[in-house]
Amino acid sequence: MTRTKLRLAVVGAGPAGIYASDILLKAERNFDVSIDLFDHLPAPYGLVRYGVAPDHPRIKGIITALRDVLDRGDIRIFGNVRFGTDITLDDLKRHYNAVIFATGGVRDADLNIPGIDLDGSYGAADFVNWFDAHPDYPRTWPLEAKEIAVIGNGNVALDVSRMLAKHVEDLMVTEIPANVAEGLAASPVTDVHVFGRRGPTSVKFTPLELRELGELRDVDMIVYDEDFDYDDAARAAVAGNKQVFVIDKVLNQWRQREVGQASRRLHLHFFAKPVEVVGDEQGKVSAFRYERTRPDGQGGVVGTGEIRELPIQAIYRAVGYFGSPLPDVPFDAERGVIPNHEGQVLVHDPATGENRQMYGVYATGWIKRGPVGLIGHTKSDAMETISHLINDLGNWWTPESPTEDSVVAMLEERGIRWTDLDGWHRLDEHEIALGAAEDRARIKLVSREEMVDVSRGE
Numbered sequence: 001m002t003r004t005k006l007r008l009a010v011v012g013a014g015p016a017g018i019y020a021s022d023i024l025l026k027a028e029r030n031f032d033v034s035i036d037l038f039d040h041l042p043a044p045y046g047l048v049r050y051g052v053a054p055d056h057p058r059i060k061g062i063i064t065a066l067r068d069v070l071d072r073g074d075i076r077i078f079g080n081v082r083f084g085t086d087i088t089l090d091d092l093k094r095h096y097n098a099v100i101f102a103t104g105g106v107r108d109a110d111l112n113i114p115g116i117d118l119d120g121s122y123g124a125a126d127f128v129n130w131f132d133a134h135p136d137y138p139r140t141w142p143l144e145a146k147e148i149a150v151i152g153n154g155n156v157a158l159d160v161s162r163m164l165a166k167h168v169e170d171l172m173v174t175e176i177p178a179n180v181a182e183g184l185a186a187s188p189v190t191d192v193h194v195f196g197r198r199g200p201t202s203v204k205f206t207p208l209e210l211r212e213l214g215e216l217r218d219v220d221m222i223v224y225d226e227d228f229d230y231d232d233a234a235r236a237a238v239a240g241n242k243q244v245f246v247i248d249k250v251l252n253q254w255r256q257r258e259v260g261q262a263s264r265r266l267h268l269h270f271f272a273k274p275v276e277v278v279g280d281e282q283g284k285v286s287a288f289r290y291e292r293t294r295p296d297g298q299g300g301v302v303g304t305g306e307i308r309e310l311p312i313q314a315i316y317r318a319v320g321y322f323g324s325p326l327p328d329v330p331f332d333a334e335r336g337v338i339p340n341h342e343g344q345v346l347v348h349d350p351a352t353g354e355n356r357q358m359y360g361v362y363a364t365g366w367i368k369r370g371p372v373g374l375i376g377h378t379k380s381d382a383m384e385t386i387s388h389l390i391n392d393l394g395n396w397w398t399p400e401s402p403t404e405d406s407v408v409a410m411l412e413e414r415g416i417r418w419t420d421l422d423g424w425h426r427l428d429e430h431e432i433a434l435g436a437a438e439d440r441a442r443i444k445l446v447s448r449e450e451m452v453d454v455s456r457g458e
């Protein structure tokens, strides 16, 4: 008797898609597996390549572990193939028994305050995509502001603030391409102001990322004494949570520091609720208006009614990433995720008014649970999704053309210039060689055409 075979499509070659594939291949199961991993980018690794900041090589090092998985050769990669345009859900049903969507998030969550659409107001994700050389984003970035506000109290806000405040000379060891180096070198910035609506003990920064700010050359860290008048809830948080304890310690060290010598300053403002982005007559950002908040005694904050205004010429909102809807796949527009139960995708059934399982369709990573959590969390996430996929064996699709060749034939017929694992190696080596010429570990290619040409050896 022939053993059952699962032909699985995974859409998204970020950490979630790669971990899910790896976990399935290693899982105890009574069927064979063959996996095709699709990504619309010509390079794998998702936000590890296009989210993690270039001056965080330690985190980028996770790529080595992900690469080891791909280099085993038991997962086929199809880069430069976009689900929704190049391939559809019907195509997948024709060729596979099931699909896992691991499409993550690449755009900014909204911040609905007046003036947020003014010229000079940006989403953090767009800026990150620029400095991380995402091929689908503009090559130039308007760095014209001396004073900048960054809204948000998570690690992305810190990445953005650090990249704005840091001197470009200190980034030249990283993989940033020439257009990013030129843009940053022209920046006249003197002051970056980070705003959080809650207090120092409620931030979502991780201590390592916060501490790093204090080590930036020629950048003073400025914190304000008025933000450190803790209530009982804040004191309890410091006493009861190691992470909060360290954050509080780091911030308090900065309160004692001598400042005034550096040419750039990075200010951290707490208890500040965004109210409005103010514009000038030309419609350009000219100030940020916020309301001072205070602790509500339960660990939250309430407005005090005191409105403050700070002159700025640019503002970045770092209030979260957001998933994008995929054609023919259910989407929760409120949360920016694919609705699911532990990774089993749910679809609304108008007959019953209830959600029911959409057989054969799974989700994992940020598109499953929203844009929170570190790379490591996508692993536990993938375990949950994979265990359902295995147990759902009876409910998989029955494809018409389950052979591996039929997928290649379909892509060829459509004239899609897909890239594969060897192509990724060629691109990787090309970028490393570009870097070696300048004594750097790598310089990223920015143009999709060029990336695909190098990958395909054309």
Ligand SMILES: Cc1cc2nc3c(=O)[nH]c(=O)nc-3n(C[C@H](O)[C@H](O)[C@H](O)COP(=O)(O)OP(=O)(O)OC[C@H]3O[C@@H](n4cnc5c(N)ncnc54)[C@H](O)[C@@H]3O)c2cc1C
Pocket: 011, 012, 013, 014, 015, 016, 017, 038, 039, 040, 041, 044, 045, 046, 047, 048, 051, 052, 053, 056, 059, 081, 082, 083, 084, 102, 103, 104, 105, 106, 128, 155, 156, 159, 321, 326, 364, 365, 366, 367, 372, 373, 374, 375, 376, 378
């Ligand atoms: C700015 C920033 C900095 C971060 N820094 C750190 C850090 O220092 N340390 C840390 O641990 N974590 C960090 N993270 C978090 C980490 O990046 C995420 O936890 C992780 O990348 C989520 O993995 P994912 O695979 O779900 O999504 P992603 O990494 O977003 O991968 C999704 C993949 O799906 C592909 N895709 C999307 N749509 C389609 C489509 N229609 N067709 C085909 N392919 C598609 C994308 O191209 C992408 O490759 C950071 C995140 C951001 C945004």
